[in-house]
Amino acid sequence: MLKAKRNRAHIGAALLGGIAIAAAQVCAAAAAEYTYNSASPSATTVEGAEMAKKLGDFKEAQNLKVGVVLKSLTNQYWQGIESGIKAAAKKYNVDVTVQAANSESSATQQLSIAQTLFGKGFDGFILSPESASNLIPALEQMQKAKLPVVNTDDARIAATVYVGPSHELDGSQAAEFIAKNVPDGGKVAQIEGQAGSSAAILRMKGFKEGLAKYPKLELVASVPGNWDGTQAYNATQTLLQKYPDLKGIYANNDTMAVGAAKAVSDMGRAGQVVIVGTDGIPAALDAIQKGTMGATVSPLPYYQGFWSLEALVRVLSGEKVPDWVVAPAQLITKDNIGDFFDKDLNMKPGLYE
Secondary structure: OHHHHHHHHHHHHHHHHHHHHHHHHHHHHHHOOOOOOOOOOOOOEEEHHHHHHHHOOOOOOOOOEEEEEEEEOOOHHHHHHHHHHHHHHHHHOOEEEEEEEOOOOOHHHHHHHHHHHHOOOOOEEEEOOOOOOOOHHHHHHHHHOOOOEEEEOOOOOOOOEEEEOOHHHHHHHHHHHHHHHOOOOEEEEEEEOOOOOHHHHHHHHHHHHHHOOOOOEEEEEEEEOOOOHHHHHHHHHHHHHHOOOEEEEEEOOHHHHHHHHHHHHHOOOOOOOEEEEEOOOHHHHHHHHHOOOOEEEEOOHHHHHHHHHHHHHHHHOOOOOOOEEEOOOEEEOOOOHHHHEOOOOOEOOOOOO
């Protein structure tokens, strides 16, 4: 008998919880009508570093709860974005829940996480999809409930606001840096990110278009690395065996660039191959300081996370935010690393908050 009473109590609590979630979502829908058009080519823009100045002060809504679904927290890049989100949450007194898939290829798991969080009564969401399509079922649920969505980095989806870089510019900046540091020209290679990733596709495109401006540089290979350092290490060894006169490598992210740099060093070619990555993770910054990597093109992940939550809070507070908050394609080299990072290679706070 006692067991039956407990079951009834549990069912009743669950029903009340469901009603509360539904009511919260109805209230959100009644409070504002959100557009979901940030993937449009005609998107309005504001530079992330200029957002606070250009949009001005605002009176933030109180007692906000935000759900965050990142790609993976095993990568230092996404850890940097998480740190920025949490810093903004502290500033704006927002309750944030951050979850991520086990790896950047766990598209189904990431969808499951997003759909589970949808049922927990959040006021809005920050999403970093594994691909342009894997979170569509969850996104449609959020749109139907009229909840605002900030899409931070990688795949562009039809969110309320997109916060991230121009990935094509990441690639073209890498090509320009290699060209300047290999003035006599030569053979170069690219190590690609995860197949199907929007960031990888656009970075590859930008790198190839950038190289086209420098006819002395010859792209002899573009090989998969799947965002993985070990795969990039092995791929680099193969490249150097096939092209012993290779002059430059662009890896689509820093994890792969660090792996490539280790392979170059292990094969006795340190200082002979210019290596450029993308992201600005601590391991790559350390390699830049030591001279085993030449540069990274960074969207400043800490600030990208900070701007993502700030944009969502502004939207939830009734403010108008442009469709795209642009994170920089900041080239980080040994010469300017101290402008952005402290001696422990942490992003300097207070630069753009």
